[in-house]
Amino acid sequence: MSTLNAPRKLGEGKRLTDTERLQILGLFSAPVFANTAPSNRRVAKQYGVSESAIRAVRLKEAKIIERTNGKSKAQLDCTGRYATAAFPELETQLHAWLINMHRQKVSIPPNVVRHKAKSISNSFDPPLQFEASPGWLENYRRRSSVGITILHGEGGEVDKEDPELLAGLAVLSNIVATYPEHC
Template structure:
């Protein structure tokens, strides 16, 4: 019995040590709570609101209110301009959903791509994901020297999330195409070549044809 009791005490000590080690272990980067973009804008608003012009809230107070660390609040305030620019034009649903962004590795490329996409939207042209990736690669190759850029599906998904294009890419209903726009015509030629690789019975116009 004494040996059994000693064994139980040993197990209890091991469990207690393990639990305390876990509780006291330093939190790794990225493991804490992540605020949505809506919350980020609310936090920034707290520090710029007229009510706090003379008595701004402390980082500690705001961190406690939103369940994050003081360092996270400091980092957020340093990035205020970028956050305002990044969230401009996004819907409330997008702001409520977005918690984390993969930062753009090629911001100039994405700026040019965004301008092209907005032009396609104004022309009411539907642009499938493969064409967006092809255009991004074309822009990358136009730099001198060409950018070491892979227009992967993962990159496209991250681009959608951090841009105002949103989750769906340019689903438009018929419109008059500007036949003087050489860039637009080149994009349509790319789309036509992609479509031509599929049998006719596999090609659908989703604006006009119901599958069910």
């Protein structure tokens, strides 16, 4: 048997991005005329994947649409694989808390996020067997696309919308503009 016709091992084929998955779903959900209905085979060939990959996308349509809702195009273009959360209720509550903190312009260090996740896990009845490790936090950040940043010193306390600060920056910018280019 030649290597061209050899069966591929599971998981060795091309992996579809979420953008491609949504395009495929769009092909099948578009209004179809009598002889123009796309076949799984034709779509698979077009995207360079197996027919079973196309069938899997069609079967998981609701799940794909749900998880891609609200994601940026850049994130959809690079996402090929999803890890499911082991504790989705915990992550939903943590996400709401993080969004609230970001709205209030509160800087949140990673260890505070881990501590909050642990306290949320203990609030369940019975408490979850959950360890808020640095690895869990990194994976959570990827899954939820919530930025967790650390700001140190005065920079963490500055309101970047403060009119006095903006006026001072404008004056400083004008002063810098008067200097020769190679100073």
